[in-house]
Amino acid sequence: MAENRIILSTTVNEIRVALVENGELREFFVERADIERMVGNIYKGRVVSIHSGLQAAFVNICAEKAAFLPLSRVQEEIDFDEEEEFSSASERLPIESGNEILVQVIKDPLGNKGPRVTTDISIPGKFLVLTPMRNKVAVSRKISDRKERERLKKIVRKNKPKDKGFIIRTAAEGKETDDFKTDIKNLLRLWSRIKKRALKKEKKNVPALIHKDAELIIRLMRDLFTEKIDEVIVDSKDSYKKVHGYVSLLTPLMVNKVKLYRGNPPIFKTYKIQDEIDKILNRRVKLKSGGHIIIESTEALAAIDVNSGKSSADTVPEELAITTNLEAAEEIAKQLRLRDLGGIIVVDFIDMEKEVSKNKVLSIFKKAMRNDRARYKVFEISNLGLMEMTRKRVSPGVSQTFFNICPACGGKGKVLSQTHLSLKIIRGLESNVKNLKDRNLTIYGNPAFIDYFTEEFSETLTYFSRKYRISIHLVKDNEVAVDALTIFDNEKLKDITKTILG
Incomplete structure (x- = not known):
């Protein structure tokens, strides 16, 4: 049975390619009509x-x-x-x-x-x-x-x-x-x-x-299709013709490995690849030993944290630390290829006291990285348990292909708490009270925030309005981000958000 495959799936405006080695998904590529690729041009x-x-x-x-x-x-x-x-x-x-x-x-x-x-x-x-x-x-x-x-x-x-x-x-x-x-x-x-x-x-x-530069199908046939690949399976007649034609021209002795998929279920479902693709969209990856790794990508670098998952104590026994770290080292090497993480990468392994333990983990990681086509460099594990490395991307990567920057948090992964935003309003009104007496204001906010503010700060708002003779109306607006506000002066017909909130 074939263990090394290239599986190519074509749908409307999208081409997906999976590289399977020893029966496991190792690399995954996507090319879409809405994502322009310039590398190689x-x-x-x-x-x-x-x-x-x-x-x-x-x-x-x-x-x-x-x-x-x-x-x-x-x-x-x-x-x-x-x-x-x-x-x-x-x-x-x-x-x-x-x-x-x-x-x-x-x-x-x-x-x-x-x-x-x-x-x-x-x-x-x-x-x-x-x-x-x-x-x-x-x-x-x-x-x-x-x-x-x-x-x-x-x-x-x-x-x-x-x-x-x-x-x-x-x-x-x-x-x-x-x-x-x-x-x-x-x-x-x-x-x-x-x-x-x-x-x-x-x-x-x-x-x-x-x-x-050549389209994805041709690039991957050029770069991935070697004697080690047992078969190339394609689910589109047009893509099959392209692959067959390219292979016939350059490596005709391997053309019999190119096959057209004729099954009814989606090709990625048949070869049990879709579930693996769904997993690489998660930041948390489970380890068989019970531990897990957390992968966080930022514009500056990618940080990977290794956790044992079995101890709530401040320190983890050396034996458990090295067992988890060894498993994590192999999994991290796999995830780097799958997600095509690039740039500076910092791995925070569980602390190990013995130098021999650090060297063993580093050796296993380097061995697991040998099949990575990307250019990379690995540095020693520091006394703090940190391993630094660099890796050059082969493709745009999972993050760029599957995710957009969150309009609410701007990519930070966090938004201001409702309590902080509420108190910010109160402080802003207090500091500008001389200019706001006898005014009529409208505060536009996300429905979730307006509900919270009304429930938790209604008495404060009523007291404030009576004391300073300010009429304040709260309006729900789905277009407003969860940690943003618009404050409008109805008399001067002016947006005063910046004045109030700073």
């Missing part, structure tokens, strides 16, 4: 400003906000070994305001930030990545065998143009010369088309999209 843009303090330029590429282009090479942890140090394309190019430059998006816009771009173009193929701005050969660090690395480098060097660079992907392990020749030919042909399109774009037509 190549634009001919115009530099609008240069900031020497940031060592960066801002480039107009027709996005809502100008793209951010670093001008100095940041030493990042990368997934491949370079033969020698060399400058990035942005260091070599003299960039000035008004320049027209070719850039590629490496990070989608997020929140108030525009897309991040680079002049160091890279075009992925099945086994290689073409880096036309470089003239070096690099190999994925996940290919660990030294002899194999050297064999692959030798093949690529022999068949590549002298002025072009290539990165040998993990999927290239064990491949022969003909596989690379096909990939090199296809990638060079694509790069030639991109250059021609860029040259044809006149000044009046810049900024402009020059090359759009």
Whole structure:
């Protein structure tokens, strides 16, 4: 029975893809018509400003906000070994305001930030990545065998143009010369088309999209469909044709693994994937030992808290701590891939006194992370039980795809308490009482708050109104957030919310 599958489900305006390894959901991808993906796209843009303090330029590429282009090479942890140090394309190019430059998006816009771009173009193929701005050969660090690395480098060097660079992907392990020749030919042909399109774009037509990265189905067949996959199951005839055509062209010996699903129940229900998808939308993940982890994502970082769930005491016995932490380490590695969490990630393990316990947990975590395709770096567990790491997202991630910022709390996850808001009204009225005598005011609030305020503070409000001769009317308004108010002066026909509440 097949244990490693790629399952593809197509519905109106949405494509969902699940990667199943050893019978378990490991990665999940969604592409929707209403979510524009820019990563991988190549634009001919115009530099609008240069900031020497940031060592960066801002480039107009027709996005809502100008793209951010670093001008100095940041030493990042990368997934491949370079033969020698060399400058990035942005260091070599003299960039000035008004320049027209070719850039590629490496990070989608997020929140108030525009897309991040680079002049160091890279075009992925099945086994290689073409880096036309470089003239070096690099190999994925996940290919660990030294002899194999050297064999692959030798093949690529022999068949590549002298002025072009290539990165040998993990999927290239064990491949022969003909596989690379096909990939090199296809990638060079694509790069030639991109250059021609860029040259044809006149000044009046810049900024402009020059090359759009492949759609989700093709990207995942390119990146995920290896010999380790037993079958690819597709529930749409149109998607099946695309997958079948792509695989027939690049890896024809694997085309028999592509199958069309003809069942009546939804494909994700048949393969018991939907329940697993629903679980990744929860912040709390249960552990078999009785403990649990809590995952909280913010704009700055993702925080993961490990709890034993079996002890209410301030300290947890070392044996229970390490048992829970070991299980949590494997589950966290799984959740990072499933949710595609990125950026800075801090894991708060249960405190362990022994150094050997910390090392064991760290070792298990690193082992569990080996199959993660994303670029990541893991640091030691501190004396406080904190493990810090960085991880680069592969996709927009669960948070961006499935959730909108709450209109009530603005993404904080909390709103002002009804008591605090009530007292804030009273204090605001008292501090402005001289200007409010003999006035007629209306307070508009969320129905839940108005009910609470009427019940808990009616006597205070009546006393206040009589003492200072202020007429106050309370009006329920479903359009008002649960922790917000609008206070209106009916005589001056003026909104005085800011005056009263500050």
